């Protein structure tokens with residue numbers, strides 16, 4: 001696809017697939033950490049069903065000599081830990097790539113895969129010539145695609161090796177993930193010492209488990225011969241690099257900006273962030289799990305009114321419940337950050353899959369007009385800075401800020417240089433110098449719409465806050481003139497915010513001289529930039545959706561392509577609304593799977609060759 | 623400076639109907655704060671939406687008039703951010719027992735050091751007299767088109783089931799006793815709830831001042847001891863629970879008021895303090911700024927690829 005040649009071992013993707021709940025996340029972490037310790041830049045993405053145990057899940061770990069933010073459709077090595085993995089990834093290994101599988105699994109007919117749903121069954125059956133194919137047919141399919149088959153009965157191997165190093169049968173079986181990683185790395189010729197160190201770190205809290213797994217890894221290395229062309233080598237030292245996902249980065253950015261309070265109601269993929277903070281009291285954050293999203297948002301608002309820096313995370317269904325309170329924060333000029341981790345909608349939709357379907361919702365959530373800011377993060381690195389920026393913008397302009405994330409960012413873990421926490425200055429906001437008696441919290445003498453603030457509970461003073469329209473001290477009013485003045489004061493914040501941000505925080509460009517510009521927002525930047533390497537294309541990443549940057553001059557006389565993860569082209573419509581320009585091509589994806597470098601490349605090439613229509617749907621993914 | 627009762631009154635005149643029970647509750651609240659000597663600027667009143675919710679505007683404390691059903695979460699946010707403040711949440715019966723009922727259960731499980739007042743007038747005053755969740759099955763106050771066909775919820779029983787550690791009932795026109803109850807609720811360490819019977823002369827023509835007057839009585843004055851110490855035996859506790867249930871469900875000819883239940887449980891702030899170093903001293907709204915970058919770096923250290 002797309003004729004992309006990758007020089008071997010400059011860039012390598014390992015995939016591990018198996019049933020949910022079997023610990024393949026640990027396998028991916030071990031693989032990633034072993035390579036990261038050898039100086040590789042690694043990224044790991046996770047695909048899973050909304051299920052706790054048994055349904056198909058897989059992870060890709062990509063290692064490269066440079067930092068990468070996207071993934072290929074076709075991997076170099078697939079370690080299939082069960083029969084379903086064998087059946088599901090038929091066209092996803094590079095020619096010349098390797099499939100490690102259990103010969104026993106290959107003897108099973110497709111109909112015996114208990115967790116395979118009907119739609120997948122039909123598709124796979126058709127791809128393998130119809131009927132109820134025995135999975136040996138899948139092996140033929142892989143072989144015909146130039147894939148090298150490496151039969152390796154991992155489970156028996158785990159049992160055998162485990163027992164050889166003195167573990168009982170049950171404990172031995174639990175080392176399956178280590179066996180899979182060790183076998184893969186041994187096949188690739190990667191030195192054992194890095195896996196050994198990764199295992200020691202992974203199980204640091206359980207020395208006996210660590211010892212067993214290290215022995216098992218060493219034993220697997222003794223038994224598995226490297227491939228003839230093996231030669232995956234360490235390329236340097238990891239230095240200070242950290243291995244983090246978007247949820248971690250979002251939490252860290254908020255903490256750097258002074259986060260003190262986070263209330264949450266569990267929802268995928270947004271819970272990882274508060275859960276992480278809960279597990280790390282050194283963050284200094286009061287984290288409270290509450291009864292619902294209504295409680296979560298209103299509790300955070302209360303904390304913010306009292307002077308804490310407060311933030312929330314949620315995804316679509318939870319954000320829907322928060323919308324009334326978002327307007328409450330807007331009207332009462334209360335700083336609040338909501339990181340909205342988008343997942344496949346509408347309704348419960350695709351709970352564990354990625355999408356950018358909540359842009360219009362974030363821009364318009366709530367009744368009535370009130371100022372808010374909406375920004376979207378493109379990468380783990382951006383997420384740290386954006387989360388901090390969102391906190392500071394909320395504090396300075398006393399408004400709700402929606403920080404758009406997505407499932408792909410949340411669950412893609414990468415090695416990056418440590419974030420520059422020292423560069424984040426927690427913005428104290430506009431604070432009143434002295435306050436005594438009744439305080440005009442909503443003073444109309446407000447530069448940029450921002451009235452100087454003191455938190456609720458400030459000794460010696462007092463004021464009111466109401467969800468009704470109000471006067472300067474916060475009492476209810478229905479006076480027409482006061483109403484106008486208050487609406488206008490609040491609305492003034494948007495232009496003040498735009499000025500405070502400056503264009504460089506609102507968007508960035510790559511090769512903007514090109515005749516054709518691709519525009520994207522959120523996590524599409526990584527895949528777009530890699531897919532357009534060597535093509536005559538430019539790229540514009542819109543980082544603030546509200547206020548929207550002034551792109552008029554930049555887009556003049558250009559052919560425009562919009563790339564985004566939703567069906568209706570929500571960003572494309574926003575672009576038209578804000579600039580009067582209608583994109584010439586809209587490339588979208590909404591099957592819940594991340595865009596692959598190959599498919600985006602092909603879509604770009606079709607745009608450049610003139611073959612592309614106005615609307616292209618990307619459909620890759622398992 | 624010596625505090626006066628007038629220091630708890632704002633300049634705004636209430637716009638309730640003449641004879642509304644809300645006047646009595648406001649007055650009792652101000653009296654209790656005054657008697658306890660709580661600095662007005664260290665008290666935060668948090669209400670929902672409804673006639674009752676306007677109360678916060680008439681007190682010269684900090685007042686937060688939130689959304690319909692949401693006073694409890696907002697109040698908890700204030701309290702957890704700054705545990706030094708005296709925080710009083712208040713809600714109409716529609717607000718607290720209807721649209722916000724989920725928070726009632728939620729807060730009960732946490733036991734934060736808050737006082738929660740329910741203004742129980744059995745109707746939705748603000749929206750012109752529809753049935754509230756505390757209106758009896760079959761009752762038909764004047765603005766209902768037909769008798770109420772939903773059963774009522776008992777706030778005392780729900781509070782008990784939810785884990786409230788102080789459960790009381792007051793009567794809006796008995797300001798003196800209500801002020802005393804509010805004072806006790808404020809002094810209680812943990813979550814206190816007072817269900818306040820509040821006549822609404824405009825829409826509730828069934829349960830009026832005249833109806834209540836001969837019925838309400840004070841259970842504590844009649845010898846009922848609500849205290850349930852931590853070290854009470856299981857058998858004794860079971861006996862107290864049975865007695866509580868009898869009193870909490872008594873309604874009709876005689877209507878009990880007073881403190882029904884007072885138990886000891888660690889507050890939510892104390893529970894948080896077991897896990898968060900220094901809390902409540904390090905509470906997010908009161909800790910001095912600084913150390914943010916260091917806290918972020920501490921998180922990052924756990925992610926280093928190489929030690």
Ligand SMILES: Cc1ncc(C[n+]2csc(CCOP(=O)(O)OP(=O)(O)O)c2C)c(N)n1
Pocket residue numbers: 671672673674675690713714715716717718741743745746747748749754
């Ligand atoms: C989300 C929402 N739904 C409905 C309303 C309309 N509303 C305003 S006050 C009220 C009922 C108030 O009744 P109650 O809580 O018993 O207070 P009361 O007026 O009786 O003191 C309702 C339904 C609203 N403001 N918000």
Ligand code: SF4
Pocket residue numbers: 637638639641642643644673674743747748821822823824825
């Ligand atoms: S309607 Fe009822 S509750 Fe509302 S102010 Fe009038 S009397 Fe009071």
Ligand SMILES: [Mg+2]
Pocket residue numbers: 672714715716741742743744745746747754
């Ligand atoms: Mg009512």
